[in-house]
Amino acid sequence: MDEVLISRSLFGTTMGFHIIFATLGVGLPLMILTAEIIYQRTNDHDYAIMAKRWTKTFAILLGVAIPSGTIAGVQLSLLWPGFMEIVGKVIALPFQIEIFAFFLEALFMSIYVYAADRLSPWMRIISLFFVALGAVASAILITNIHAWEGTPTGFRLVNGEVVDVDPWAAFFNPSFFVTAGHVTVSAYMTGAFVVASVAAYKMLKEKKDTKVYIFHRKALMLGLIIGGIFSVLTAVNGHESAQYLHEYQPEKLAAAEGLFETQSYAPLAIGGFTDRESREVKYGIEIPWALSFLAGDRFDEVVVGLNDFPEEYWPPLFVHTLFNAMVGIGFSLLFLSIIGFYWRHIRKKQFPKWLMWAFVSAGPLSMLGIEFGWIFACTGRQPWTIYRIQLTKDAATGADAIGVIFFLFIGLYILLAIATVLVLHFYFKRHPLEKEKIGTIQ
Numbered sequence: 001m002d003e004v005l006i007s008r009s010l011f012g013t014t015m016g017f018h019i020i021f022a023t024l025g026v027g028l029p030l031m032i033l034t035a036e037i038i039y040q041r042t043n044d045h046d047y048a049i050m051a052k053r054w055t056k057t058f059a060i061l062l063g064v065a066i067p068s069g070t071i072a073g074v075q076l077s078l079l080w081p082g083f084m085e086i087v088g089k090v091i092a093l094p095f096q097i098e099i100f101a102f103f104l105e106a107l108f109m110s111i112y113v114y115a116a117d118r119l120s121p122w123m124r125i126i127s128l129f130f131v132a133l134g135a136v137a138s139a140i141l142i143t144n145i146h147a148w149e150g151t152p153t154g155f156r157l158v159n160g161e162v163v164d165v166d167p168w169a170a171f172f173n174p175s176f177f178v179t180a181g182h183v184t185v186s187a188y189m190t191g192a193f194v195v196a197s198v199a200a201y202k203m204l205k206e207k208k209d210t211k212v213y214i215f216h217r218k219a220l221m222l223g224l225i226i227g228g229i230f231s232v233l234t235a236v237n238g239h240e241s242a243q244y245l246h247e248y249q250p251e252k253l254a255a256a257e258g259l260f261e262t263q264s265y266a267p268l269a270i271g272g273f274t275d276r277e278s279r280e281v282k283y284g285i286e287i288p289w290a291l292s293f294l295a296g297d298r299f300d301e302v303v304v305g306l307n308d309f310p311e312e313y314w315p316p317l318f319v320h321t322l323f324n325a326m327v328g329i330g331f332s333l334l335f336l337s338i339i340g341f342y343w344r345h346i347r348k349k350q351f352p353k354w355l356m357w358a359f360v361s362a363g364p365l366s367m368l369g370i371e372f373g374w375i376f377a378c379t380g381r382q383p384w385t386i387y388r389i390q391l392t393k394d395a396a397t398g399a400d401a402i403g404v405i406f407f408l409f410i411g412l413y414i415l416l417a418i419a420t421v422l423v424l425h426f427y428f429k430r431h432p433l434e435k436e437k438i439g440t441i442q
Contacts, residue, residue, distance in 0.1 A: 003396060003397065003398065003399075003400075003402060004392060004393050004396045006402045006403050006406055007079040007080070007396045007397060007402060008392070008396075009406060010075065010079065010402060010405065010406045010409060011072070011075050011076075011079055011080070012375070012378070013406070013409065013410060013413070014068070014071055014072050014075055014409065014413075015072060015374065015378075016371060016374070016375075017068055017413045017416075017417075018065065018068040018069055018071075018072050019370060019371065019374055020367060020370075021061050021062075021064050021065035021068060022065055022069065022139060022187075023186075023187045023190050023191070023367070023370050024058075024061050024190070024191055024194060025058070025061060025062055025065045025135055025138075025139075026135045026136050026138075026139045026183075026184070026187035026188070026191065027187045027188050027189070027190050027191015027192065027194065028054055028057065028058045028061070028191045028194075028195075029058065029105075029128065029131045029132035029135045029136075029191075030132050030188050030191060030192075030226070031050075031054055031191055031192060031195050031222070031223070031226065032050075032051045032054045032055055032058065032128055032131075032132075033125070033128040033129060033131075033132050034222065034226060035047040035048070035050040035051040035054065035222065036048070036051045036124055036125055036128050037125060038222075039051065040121045040124070040125060044218075045437055046214075046215050046218055047218070049215070049433075049436045049437070050215075050218075050219055050222075051128075052116075053428075053431075053433075053436075054195070055109075055112065055113060056427065056431075057424065058109075059109070059113065060420065060423055060424055060427070061420070062109075064416055064419075064420050067416075068413075068416070069142075071409070078397065078399075079396065079397050079402070080385065080395045080396060080397070081395075081397055082385075082390065082394055082395035082396070083385050083386070083390065083395035086155075086157075086162055086386065086389075086390065087145065089155070089162045089165060090148075090152075090154055090155045090162060090165055090167070090170050091144075091145060091148050091154065091167065091170040091171065092167075093167045093168075093170070093171050094141040094142065094144045094145060094171060095141075095142075095145075097141055098137075098138050098141040098142055101134050101137035101138040101141060102134065102138050103134075104130055104133065104134035104137070105130070105131050105133075105134025105135050105137075105138065106134070107130075108127045108128070108130040108131045108134065109131045111127045112124065112127040112128055112131065136184055136187070139183050139184070139187060140180040140183060140184065143179055143180065143183045144171065144173075144176055144179065144180065146179065146377065146378070147173055147175040147176050147178075147179035147180070148170055148171075148173045148175075148176075149381060149384075149385065149386050149387060150175055150179075150248065150249055150381055150387050151173045151174040151175040151248050151249075151387065152170075152173065152386050152387060152389055153166075153169050153170055153173045153174065154166040154167060154168070154169035154170025154171070154173070155170065157389055174244070174248060175244055175248065178237070178240050178241055178244045181237045181240070182234070182237045182238075182241060185230045185233040185234045185237055186230075186234050186237075186369075186370060186373065187370075188226070188230040189227050189230035189231050189233075189234055189330075189333070189366060190366040190367060190369070190370055192222075192223045192224075192225075192226040192227035192230065193223060193224075193227040193333055193362040193363050193365070193366040194223075194362075194363040194366065194367070195219060195222070195223035195363075196219070196220050196222075196223025196224050196227060196340075196359055196362050196363065197223075197359065197360050197361070197362045197363025197364065198219075198363065199216040199217070199219035199220035199223060199359075200216075200220055200356050200357075200359035200360045200362075201360045202216040203216045203217060203220065203351075203356060204353070204356050204357075204360070208350065212433055212434065215433065220340070220359065221340070221341075221344060224336070224337045224340040224341060224359070225337070225341065227333060227337050227362070227366075228333075228334060228337025228338060228341065231330060231331075231333050231334035231337060232334065234330055235330060235331070235334070238327065238330070239294060242294045242295055243294075243295060243296065243297075245295075246295035246296060246301075246303065248387075249380075249381070249387065250303075250304040251304070251306060251309045251313065251314060251315060252315055252319075252380040252381065253295065253303070253304075254303070254304060254305050254306045254309075255274075255306060255314060255315040255316070255317055255319050255320065255380060256319055256320055256323040256376070256380065257269050257281075257291055257320065257323075258272070258274040258280070258281035258284070258317070258320045259291065259303060259305045259306065260279040260280070260305045260306045260307050261305045261307060262302065262303065262304050262305040262307070262308050263302065263303065263305065264292060264299075264300045264301060264302045264303075265288070265289045265292055265299055265300060266289070266291040266292045266295075266301075266302075266303040267286040267287060267288050267289065267290060267291055268286065268287040268290035268291040268294060269281040269284040269285070269286055269291075269320070270284060270285045270286075270287065270324060271283065271284045271285055271324060272284025272285070272320075273318075273320065273321060274317040274318070274320045274321075276317055279306075279307070281320065291303055312383070313383060313384075315379065315380045315381070315382050316379055316380075316382060319376050319379055319380045322372045322373075322375055322376040322379070323376050325368075325369075325372045326369050326372040326373045326376060329365050329366070329368060329369035329372070330369060332365065333362055333365060333366055333369070336358055336359065336362055339355070340355070340359065343355065
């Protein structure tokens with residue numbers, strides 16, 4: 001493996017690990033806030049207990065998100081010095097503002113954790129609101145660097161020198177709002193389905209209609225409803241993202257759909273795999289005209305194919321599979337949410353075992369969707385680090401022994417993952433739900 005590939009593998013592994021905790025760090029605060037609001041409106045103590053226990057989980061996950069995020073920041077400087085040289089001059093602003101977003105989150109998290117019993121109902125809600133606001137602001141600000149990589153603005157590169165820097169133009173780059181929306185709604189969707197997944201698993205281990213079973217059923221339905229709402233919003237945002245790619249990164253959209261020939265009335269390819277030799281999607285299902293409509297809200301929209309670009313600038317063609325997996329998971333989760341609501345509130349029947357196991361799968365599936373989405377977003381920009389300005393090979397370090405560091409960090413992430421699972425397991429084993437005052441109305 002060459003140094004560029006090792007550097008990409010190391011940083012990709014770091015982000016793949018960190019994104020789990022970062023996503024839940026955005027998604028869980030919304031669930032905690034929602035449970036707290038329901039408790040204040042209904043006096044159903046079960047929702048107060050949900051908020052309390054989910055807050056403990058959030059605090060534990062935050063303890064891993066912070067060091068893994070710090071590692072990612074350090075690796076940016078060590079592995080990609082050419083990239084950071086431009087970033088430091090053009091778009092350091094989001095990194096600087098993110099410090100204040102994290103401060104906001106940590107401050108009000110401390111207030112809620114240590115003083116919740118002494119706060120008025122409105123102050124409890126306000127504290128959680130600022131926790132959720134700080135969490136999502138941190139995610140948006142950091143993700144904005146990625147958005148800028150795809151649509152770099154706010155500077156010019158003349159003879160290798162950065163000139164005419166406008167930090168705010170770089171900050172509000174053309175893909176800022178689309179990317180910010182996507183990271184927000186997808187994180188909220190994932191947090192909700194992870195809660196639903198855990199609740200469904202707990203229900204499978206309990207006898208029906210006990211207090212513990214009913215408690216987890218409330219958590220399950222809350223997760224399914226919020227997850228379903230944000231699944232719809234994620235799909236809407238996905239349509240906007242496709243239009244953004246059509247305008248700003250056409251070869252990425254073409255690779256996502258395995259489209260080689262520029263054409264109007266372009267079909268949407270579902271499934272299959274992209275074959276470079278025959279330049280077609282094999283074993284896929286084509287929906288006529290759908291890609292043109294997705295890209296431009298009209299069936300005769302001309303979508304640019306890969307053949308219009310030099311082959312050395314094509315993204316890896318396996319991004320078609322990643323894109324399909326991400327979209328397929330999103331629609332599967334939306335379907336689960338709909339069927340769960342229908343079964344519980346319209347049919348008014350107990351969930352069958354097969355459906356409960358489907359709910360259990362929702363959490364892992366949503367996290368896989370996040371992973372596939374981020375790999376697609378970053379890999380689909382290749383071979384560029386900064387789109388059409390800086391190639392990845394020009395941004396990478398020339399240092400040796402990165403392979404050794406790669407395996408050391410893999411060992412560290414395995415250790416952190418095991419530690420996180422053990423801490424969660426033993427904390428909730430020592431603080432079982434049965435000791436809480438579940439099933440009470442205050």
